[in-house]
Amino acid sequence: MAEAFKFELVSPERLLVSEEAEAVVIPGAEGEMTVMADHAPVMTTVRPGVVTVKPTGGGQDERYVVFGGFADILPESCTLLAESAVLATNIDREDLARRIQDAREDVEDAKDDASRTKAELYLSQLTTLQGAILPA
Amino acid sequence: MASLKDLRNRIASVKATQKITKAMQMVAAAKLRRAQEAAEAARPYSERMGAVLANITAALGEGGDGPALMRGTGKDDTHLLVVCTADRGLCGGFNSQIARLAREHARKLIAEGKTVKIITVGKKGYDILRRDYSRQIIDRVELKEVKQISFVHADEVARKVIKLFEDGEFDVCTLFYSRFKSVISQVPTAQQLVPTVPPEGDAAAEPAGNAVYEYEPEAGEILDDLIPRNIAVQIFRALLENVAGEMGAKMTAMDNATRNAGEMIDKLSITYNRQRQAQITKELIEIISGAEAL
Numbered sequence: 001m002a003e004a005f006k007f008e009l010v011s012p013e014r015l016l017v018s019e020e021a022e023a024v025v026i027p028g029a030e031g032e033m034t035v036m037a038d039h040a041p042v043m044t045t046v047r048p049g050v051v052t053v054k055p056t057g058g059g060q061d062e063r064y065v066v067f068g069g070f071a072d073i074l075p076e077s078c079t080l081l082a083e084s085a086v087l088a089t090n091i092d093r094e095d096l097a098r099r100i101q102d103a104r105e106d107v108e109d110a111k112d113d114a115s116r117t118k119a120e121l122y123l124s125q126l127t128t129l130q131g132a133i134l135p136a
Numbered sequence: 137m138a139s140l141k142d143l144r145n146r147i148a149s150v151k152a153t154q155k156i157t158k159a160m161q162m163v164a165a166a167k168l169r170r171a172q173e174a175a176e177a178a179r180p181y182s183e184r185m186g187a188v189l190a191n192i193t194a195a196l197g198e199g200g201d202g203p204a205l206m207r208g209t210g211k212d213d214t215h216l217l218v219v220c221t222a223d224r225g226l227c228g229g230f231n232s233q234i235a236r237l238a239r240e241h242a243r244k245l246i247a248e249g250k251t252v253k254i255i256t257v258g259k260k261g262y263d264i265l266r267r268d269y270s271r272q273i274i275d276r277v278e279l280k281e282v283k284q285i286s287f288v289h290a291d292e293v294a295r296k297v298i299k300l301f302e303d304g305e306f307d308v309c310t311l312f313y314s315r316f317k318s319v320i321s322q323v324p325t326a327q328q329l330v331p332t333v334p335p336e337g338d339a340a341a342e343p344a345g346n347a348v349y350e351y352e353p354e355a356g357e358i359l360d361d362l363i364p365r366n367i368a369v370q371i372f373r374a375l376l377e378n379v380a381g382e383m384g385a386k387m388t389a390m391d392n393a394t395r396n397a398g399e400m401i402d403k404l405s406i407t408y409n410r411q412r413q414a415q416i417t418k419e420l421i422e423i424i425s426g427a428e429a430l
Contacts, residue, residue: 010184012287012372014177030352043188044352045361070358072188081184083365084287 003037004056006077009064011085016064017053024078025052026071035071035078042073047125050088050132051080063088065133067099088133096133100126140415143408147401154397160226161390168319168383174284175316175376182369189332189366195355203356205298205363208331209307214251216306217242218297218329218371220313220378221261223280227386230314230322231260237324238312242269253306257293257375274300285379290372297371298364301330313374314381320388322381327374329367 002022009017024035027049033042046069053062069082086092103123110116138146219238221231238261242252254269256262256276265273277293279285300306309330314322351358 008180010181012178012181012290012369013174015180028352041349042352043192043349043355043358045358070188070362072184072191079184081181081188 005035005037005039005075007035007053008077008079009051009053009066009082009085010079011082016082016085017062019053020056021053021078022056023054024080025050026078026080027051027066028071035073038075039073039078041075043070044073045070046080046082048122048129049125050129051082051085065091065129091133096126096130100130140408140411143404143411147404147408150397150400150404154394154401157390157393157397161387161394164227164383164386164390168380168387170284171376171380171383172316175373175380178373178376182373185362185366185369189362191349192351192355192359192362195349195351196359203360203363205301205330205367206332206359209304211307212250214253214306214308215245216297216300216309216330217252217254218293218309218311219254219256219258219261219265220311220371220374221256221258221264222378222382223259223278224382225260226389227382228389228392230382230385231258232264233322233324234312234314235261235264237326238265239268241310241312241326242272253300255293255296258378274305279375285372285375287368287372290375291368293371294364294368297329297367306330311370311374313378316377316380316384319384322385327370329370332363332366 004020004022007017007019007021007024008015022036026033026035026044027047029045029047032049033044046066048067049065051064051066053064055062064082064085065088066080066082066085069080069085072079072081100123103119103126106119107116107123110119217238219234221234225231238254242254245252252269252272254265254273256265256273257279259278259280262273262276262278275296277289277296279289282289297309301309308328311327311329313325313327315325317323349355
């Protein structure tokens with residue numbers, strides 16, 4: 001059994017999760033990363049995606065959908081500050097569809113290349129996310 | 137002198153008013169509890185945010201060049217005031233206190249020859265400031281139909297602020313809101329948003345001594361992402377504190393109103409009874425003197 005560490009998922013409205021976990025999969029800006037105890041200190045931004053928490057004691061994995069944010073990883077703890085976070089089972093598909101629609105408009109409205117690249121990236125992340133949770 | 141019927145009507149109307157103020161007081165008390173819970177639930181996020189921000193700033197070092205939003209434009213000519221107030225009145229001096237602070241600030245800046253622009257959040261602030269600064273108000277946000285303030289609303293305001301900054305519309309941005317000190321005490325507060333004021337004292341010193349972080353992507357890029365979000369978080373916190381403060385102020389104001397109505401009813405009842413007695417006595421005297429004359 002792997003060592004446990006403290007995982008916290010915080011959204012601006014409230015503290016969603018504060019528990020001991022064995023491993024947490026975070027959709028980092030530069031790829032997914034699994035955080036376990038004694039991880040080197042890392043600060044990363046988070047793209048829209050699914051966070052999977054493997055709780056101690058071998059319970060069922062918990063999946064949360066986050067829309068951007070950043071994670072503060074220390075050897076003994078991991079704090080994920082999410083812009084908005086919900087349980088994957090409670091995801092509001094219409095809300096997601098609306099976000100994708102907004103992102104599409106952003107891409108069209110983008111004035112320069114830099115902002116267009118940014119908007120397109122965000123859009124692709126959202127559609128990937130939609131694909132990932134649709135069958136659930 | 138008012139007639140007996142007038143007095144009766146008066147008492148009835150004051151009683152009706154008292155019932156309303158009492159109900160409003162109880163509603164405010166219930167909402168206050170909810171608002172306080174919301175403000176407390178939001179606290180971990182803004183605390184962590186502050187810690188992370190301090191961490192990165194420390195990592196970048198003093199001379200590091202953060203994003204423009206953090207450094208400001210280096211000028212001090214145009215000031216943007218974001219004034220957050222409530223959407224409803226009947227809460228004592230709550231709104232006018234915030235507005236007064238903002239107005240004094242604006243007057244001072246104008247006297248120094250600076251340009252002032254104002255964004256109001258909440259209807260009452262707009263109503264009050266419109267009188268003196270209608271030309272300076274460039275935008276307003278109303279949250280009247282919103283039941284529970286969520287981060288989305290704060291983000292909306294933050295986006296406006298950031299857009300204005302990117303368009304070079306202002307140099308310094310200050311946020312006005314009411315800090316919730318306790319149920320009976322709300323302190324109108326001005327907080328500078330842009331350029332970012334480094335967190336003072338312990339908060340800045342403590343995390344700096346921590347482990348060496350790796351950044352993914354670069355620290356600077358994270359900061360680019362973080363600073364706009366920080367503005368939204370600050371506004372969100374201000375809005376939540378405002379709601380709690382508004383409810384606290386409303387509760388106190390309505391408590392006073394209920395008590396005043398009670399006093400008024402007492403006074404009116406005494407006048408009413410006295411007058412009724414006087415009339416009875418008068419009628420008796422008339423009867424007796426009539427009988428004696430026979």
